[in-house]
Amino acid sequence: MKITAVVGSMRVNGNTEILTDIVLSSAEAAGAEVTKIVLRDGLIQGCDGCDFCREKGFCKKNDSITNILNILKESDGILFASPVYFWSVSAQMKALIDRSYPLRHTGELRGKIAGFIVVARRGGTSEAFSLFNNYANLQRMHAAGGVMAYGNEKGDVLQDIDGVKQAKALGKAMVKLYNRLYR
Numbered sequence: 001m002k003i004t005a006v007v008g009s010m011r012v013n014g015n016t017e018i019l020t021d022i023v024l025s026s027a028e029a030a031g032a033e034v035t036k037i038v039l040r041d042g043l044i045q046g047c048d049g050c051d052f053c054r055e056k057g058f059c060k061k062n063d064s065i066t067n068i069l070n071i072l073k074e075s076d077g078i079l080f081a082s083p084v085y086f087w088s089v090s091a092q093m094k095a096l097i098d099r100s101y102p103l104r105h106t107g108e109l110r111g112k113i114a115g116f117i118v119v120a121r122r123g124g125t126s127e128a129f130s131l132f133n134n135y136a137n138l139q140r141m142h143a144a145g146g147v148m149a150y151g152n153e154k155g156d157v158l159q160d161i162d163g164v165k166q167a168k169a170l171g172k173a174m175v176k177l178y179n180r181l182y183r
Helices: 015-029 052-056 065-074 091-099 101-106 125-138 161-182
Strands: 002-007 033-038 077-083 113-120 142-150
Touching: 002 015, 002 065, 002 161, 015 033, 015 077, 015 113, 015 142, 015 161, 033 065, 052 101, 065 091, 065 101, 077 125, 077 161, 113 125, 113 161, 125 142, 142 161
Parallel strands: 002 033, 002 077, 077 113, 113 142
Antiparallel strands: none
16 A cells, blocks of 8 residues: 655644654554655645646646646555644645646546544644545545644644544554455
């Protein structure tokens, strides 16, 4: 199984990325091949709503999205990870979701295993988690669950014992669900 994590945090080695690494480590220990895409390392422009992708199956913009979507298409599982910004996911993560619109029409995410990480200082985790879950449902992915954790300063999330426990469980759950469905 190949799992790709997509990290929508702009903080280098911040709480979202810390939990992502825990999930990936757990999945790797369960037998998965893992990779991580950090959205701050590239450029994803916003969607213009031009419908070019609906007609052609790909976006006409020349930015990081083409490479990212190709990696996601080759993955068996996708871990979506974002901090909470104003009760939703980060702008970078939302741009990825919007720009993956062509995959809705081609069905290339259908059947993939999805996992979610949402990290907040205090509130908004349910709303951001719901956005990820709705996205996975729309793409007809199989949700293996997710993690809602809390922390503000870098490393604070490690004090969220339940969040760390859920992260370890999520990596295993993604692999287990894949094996149950496809092996």
